[in-house]
Amino acid sequence: MPELPDVEGFRRVLADCAQGRMIERVEVRDAGVLHGVSARRLGSELEGRKFTEPERHGKWLLAHTGGPTLLLHFGMTGRLVCAAADDEPHPHDRVLFTLVDRRQLRYRDQRKLKGLWLADDPQAAKLLDDQGPDAQTVSRADFDAALTGRRGRLKAALTDQSLVAGLGNLLADEILWQSRLHPSRPTGSLTDDERATLYRTMRSVLRTSVRAECVPPRDNWLTGHRDDPGPAPCPRCGTRLRSSRIAGRTTLWCPNCQPESAS
Incomplete structure (x- = not known):
């Protein structure tokens, strides 16, 4: 998509x-x-x-x-x-x-x-x-405002175009994996530091992806292993990746790198 x-x-x-x-x-x-x-x-x-x-x-x-x-x-x-x-x-x-x-x-x-x-x-x-601010140009303040106090799961918030426009399934999974945040975390549970990490990671992933004109399937990215046969190992820690439907989308994450509860 x-x-x-x-x-x-x-x-x-x-x-x-x-x-x-x-x-x-x-x-x-x-x-x-x-x-x-x-x-x-x-x-x-x-x-x-x-x-x-x-x-x-x-x-x-x-x-x-x-x-x-x-x-x-x-x-x-x-x-x-x-x-x-x-x-x-x-x-x-x-x-x-x-x-x-x-x-x-x-x-x-x-x-x-x-x-x-x-x-x-x-x-x-x-x-x-009905569109929120563009994900490539949104300011940190507006990004925080979009997420602070939101109910529901984090992945659903990231892919909600009325909050931040432009992120889809691949980008959301990649950003969350690189940020070490579980896609099912309640959005309102993020700390200031976690929102800062999420914002920096989003900007970094978008810079690389815009240059490639896609979310690139790099070996050291989660996206590079979405189509691996069988349960693929996490490219960061080697733990078997997990997949389920979250926010209505097939979602991939690492249970070791992305614990479901806040640390």
């Missing part, structure tokens, strides 16, 4: 492929990815405009045009691809933006769980209003 680092990679694709270029044609091959806007209106609003500098907030990509802003969310399988206009479309290419120099920006998505909105639609504006 695309998380903040992946979407930052898509932002770079959009900037490199389309920024400053006029949109000649919008071809909607599957209207099932459009929300609150028809294929006809999408084309009439965007054709003849230029993509300007894009932005990212959490898992959302904002494609500005100097007029309407196109909002993109990639769900579990979405991505942006830059292609030549005469390249054969992929079966999962849902919307094609042909640019003036015959480049083509393609929204590709197998499962179609999210898609595209126009920002002047009230529903689209509300989607961003």
